Ligand SMILES: CC(=O)SCCNC(=O)CCNC(=O)[C@H](O)C(C)(C)COP(=O)(O)OP(=O)(O)OC[C@H]1O[C@@H](n2cnc3c(N)ncnc32)[C@H](O)[C@@H]1OP(=O)(O)O
């Protein structure tokens with residue numbers, strides 16, 4: 001086998017078809033079931049987008065009412081799941097908590113091994129409903145705060161913020177959070193979704209596939225980058241000392257690039273001319289910068305983005321504006337990637353169901369370049 005036949009990282013390889021989303025780097029667009037994501041972010045709730053991803057169409061008023069009733073009735077965590085989370089050390093990453101919770105929810109599910117479309121749809125909705133409570137519960141326990149139970153008079157985003165902070169968020173904050181959930185919901189065959197599809201292709205169960213997908217999302221080359229962006233900002237701020245932070249960003253970047261560091265929140269495997277979701281998320285970030293009166297953070301964002309553009313011509317991905325937005329809202333930095341989990345559960349599970357509709361075991365080939373055949377003795 002020659003090197004030309006090897007597609008390291010599966011870069012550029014078409015492995016299957018999907019009807020769920022279309023990522024088009026040429027037109028810099030992203031469609032969910034045919035709708036531009038920017039339109040969905042401007043006009044829809046995250047619940048409507050979840051319904052769309054799973055069912056292929058936006059819900060009617062009655063369908064949405066039935067769907068949200070189902071979601072709201074499954075928001076609370078069982079005492080058993082709370083006990084499992086409480087048993088995890090505070091030294092573990094919140095992504096480990098999400099991964100464990102997904103696994104526990106599978107083990108507790110009465111139809112865990114029923115992979116019919118109906119059972120998988122129900123499991124998807126229940127994971128979607130419960131994950132915000134997992135994320136909120138974990139952040140609060142790490143802060144030594146009491147649990148805040150879900151409210152069924154609030155929509156998904158407002159309730160998520162309520163459970164995390166114990167107070168109702170301002171409407172513009174709820175709106176920015178809703179936008180972030182929609183933008184994070186789905187992105188074709190990214191590494192975590194592909195992981196979920198690989199697991200599903202063995203005819204394993206939905207919770208196992210989601211648990212594996214969470215593991216794949218944790219890495220800083222994928223979802224972990226939103227958290228890493230905030231660490232970068234903190235490093236720039238602390239190393240600026242008394243100096244101007246935005247001015248210091250370029251110097252910090254030069255040193256990081258000279259050290260061959262990857263700058264988190266920049267670059268993308270598919271988009272080479274900019275991530276289709278960034279302008280929408282950046283517009284929400286600008287609103288949050290204004291809302292929280294943190295022009296300094298906006299200036300640092302712009303300074304690092306310009307310096308990266310000048311030096312490497314590499315543009316930001318969605319994680320770059322999402323990190324600062326979650327920081328401004330008051331989330332602890334290690335909670336950022338769990339927020340991505342909560343959103344992406346919709347895309348992952350849509351792909352799991354699609355994979356099962358026309359399954360083929362995913363099992364690529366490798367070229368052996370180890371020791372030639374040899375024998376004992
Ligand atoms: C929601 C998401 O998951 S979006 C992705 C989030 N991940 C990140 O933000 C992590 C930082 N970015 C990266 O590591 C990369 O851009 C990836 C992994 C996202 C995409 O990588 P690939 O498509 O494999 O591109 P690859 O890593 O080969 O980069 C191509 C070149 O650009 C450089 N490059 C790409 N991204 C970056 C970056 N963020 N910082 C510095 N250099 C970079 C590489 O060093 C490489 O340079 P070289 O040709 O001189 O060796």
Ligand SMILES: O=C([O-])CC(=O)C(=O)O
Pocket residue numbers: 184186187189190191222269270317318
């Ligand atoms: O598509 C990718 O490779 C990564 C990404 O942006 C996502 O999963 O949202």
